Amino acid sequence: xxxxxxxxxxxxxxxxxxxxxxxxxxxxxxxxxxxxxxxxxxxxxxxxxxxxxxxxxxxxxxxxxxxxxxxxxxxxxxxxxxxxxxxxxxxxxxxxxxxxxxxxxxxxxxxxxxxxxxxxxxxxxxxxxxxxxxxxxxxxxxxxxxxxxxxxxxxxxxxxxxxxxxxxxxxxxxxxxxxxxxxxxxxxxxxxxxxxxxxxxxxxxxxxxxxxxxxxxxxxxxxxxxxxxxxxxxxxxxxxxxxxxx
Amino acid sequence: xxxxxxxxxxxxxxxxxxxxxxxxxxxxxxxxxxxxxxxxxxxxxxxxxxxxxxxxxxxxxxxxxxxxxxxxxxxxxxxxxxxxxxxxxxxxxxxxxxxxxxxxxxxxxxxxxxxxxxxxxxxxxxxxxxxxxxxxxxxxxxxxxxxxxxxxxxxxxxxxxxxxxxxxxxxxxxxxxxxxxxxxxxxxxxxxxxxxxxxxxxxxxxxxxxxxxxxxxxxxxxx
Numbered sequence: 465x466x467x468x469x470x471x472x473x474x475x476x477x478x479x480x481x482x483x484x485x486x487x488x489x490x491x492x493x494x495x496x497x498x499x500x501x502x503x504x505x506x507x508x509x510x511x512x513x514x515x516x517x518x519x520x521x522x523x524x525x526x527x528x529x530x531x532x533x534x535x536x537x538x539x540x541x542x543x544x545x546x547x548x549x550x551x552x553x554x555x556x557x558x559x560x561x562x563x564x565x566x567x568x569x570x571x572x573x574x575x576x577x578x579x580x581x582x583x584x585x586x587x588x589x590x591x592x593x594x595x596x597x598x599x600x601x602x603x604x605x606x607x608x609x610x611x612x613x614x615x616x617x618x619x620x621x622x623x624x625x626x627x628x629x630x631x632x633x634x635x636x637x638x639x640x641x642x643x644x645x646x647x648x649x650x651x652x653x654x655x656x657x658x659x660x661x662x663x664x665x666x667x668x669x670x671x672x673x674x675x676x677x678x679x680x681x682x683x684x685x686x687x688x689x690x691x692x693x694x695x696x697x698x699x700x701x702x703x704x705x706x707x708x709x710x
Numbered sequence: 711x712x713x714x715x716x717x718x719x720x721x722x723x724x725x726x727x728x729x730x731x732x733x734x735x736x737x738x739x740x741x742x743x744x745x746x747x748x749x750x751x752x753x754x755x756x757x758x759x760x761x762x763x764x765x766x767x768x769x770x771x772x773x774x775x776x777x778x779x780x781x782x783x784x785x786x787x788x789x790x791x792x793x794x795x796x797x798x799x800x801x802x803x804x805x806x807x808x809x810x811x812x813x814x815x816x817x818x819x820x821x822x823x824x825x826x827x828x829x830x831x832x833x834x835x836x837x838x839x840x841x842x843x844x845x846x847x848x849x850x851x852x853x854x855x856x857x858x859x860x861x862x863x864x865x866x867x868x869x870x871x872x873x874x875x876x877x878x879x880x881x882x883x884x885x886x887x888x889x890x891x892x893x894x895x896x897x898x899x900x901x902x903x904x905x906x907x908x909x910x911x912x913x914x915x916x917x918x919x920x921x922x923x924x925x926x927x928x929x930x931x932x933x
Contacts, residue, residue: 497817497818498817498818499805499818500818531818533818534818573815573828574815575813575814576829683920683921684922709920
């Protein structure tokens with residue numbers, strides 16, 4: 465049981481995102497309009513350093529998002545992972561399915577919206593690996609500030625991995641900047657990490673990375689990406705997001 | 711072109727403009743003739759309005775309903791700061807949006823019986839469409855004052871409460887290349903006669919809210 469719980473901790477970046485964002489790892493505060501629908505996906509890598517057995521994992525996350533009303537969005541993700549470390553062979557698995565709600569506290573109307581837009585995202589993952597008695601509740605406070613071509617975001621997330629024998633908690637802070645180069649294209653920089661709030665018997669899975677990002681919106685499709693360059697306990701952490709609205 | 715009517719009634723009409731009770735105002739009257747591209751008379755709606763001064767908005771909320779896959783009415787005029795309500799009277803979803811520079815918005819999709827409200831804080835011409843039904847189109851004129859009216863069935867119009875001064879009268883109808891205008895000098899207690907003419911063309915194509923062409927059979931019956 466403990467080995468399977470550790471697998472879930474290592475391969476669970478917990479950074480689900482849906483709805484357009486200008487960042488790779490950070491979530492934005494936008495939500496779908498009422499009855500709007502979007503298919504979103506991301507692929508991310510976390511390539512850790514020697515003290516974590518050079519663990520490398522690649523995650524693929526896929527989810528429809530639905531606008532409940534103009535400020536509330538429901539997302540139903542499924543997450544898959546590929547994992548390999550020096551002391552383990554490669555493994556591919558479906559990691560979890562989940563339900564998430566994202567609520568934007570202010571209007572998104574193009575004229576009436578304020579410069580600062582707070583939002584909150586909460587969710588719960590049902591881990592399907594191992595003994596199937598592990599859940600991952602998570603929550604992220606999101607704040608964005610927009611002024612002309614300038615956009616900034618801050619995320620303060622927390623995630624718990626709760627099993628019958630052990631619990632693991634981590635914080636997921638991040639900040640980012642994005643500047644509009646054209647109407648559709650943006651560039652910026654962001655910093656993101658995962659920090660253990662408690663310690664497991666097998667070590668601390670914290671990491672932190674900083675790097676450039678870009679975002680492109682084209683009609684109903686948007687793409688955003690970031691390349692996190694490792695600052696703490698990780699070589700790099702690239703992430704690519706893509707969404708298409710209906 | 712318009713000519714100010716001299717010595718019509720000579721009456722003094724009390725009116726309120728911008729809340730200044732007791733100021734004396736005049737009227738702009740006339741006829742707006744609309745013809746289609748084939749030269750035949752058209753009974754399409756036209757809005758006639760006076761620009762050159764500002765007034766506070768009224769408290770009324772204008773309605774643009776969605777009925778039988780049409781916006782009803784498809785041309786309205788409001789004053790800057792007023793609201794428009796969009797009730798859905800059809801048995802299927804509509805998604806009202808505008809990509810006009812003066813006021814971009816997306817009301818999302820809403821079902822029969824629901825209504826969405828939108829404020830218009832800036833002047834301009836707002837073209838409104840449904841993201842589901844490409845045949846639906848309407849125009850909202852957001853004007854700087856409350857001196858606007860729709861022409862009558864016989865083409866005549868009357869705008870009361872116009873302050874004295876030199877202004878410009880416009881007539882707008884959907885599908886005309888551009889509105890027509892004429893200068894007008896309004897004298898207190900008198901009618902100023904302005905006749906205008908417009909020619910309508912075909913309904914221009916438009917894109918959906920994503921900037922794409924509409925797909926065929928775009929109707930949805932989801933509730």
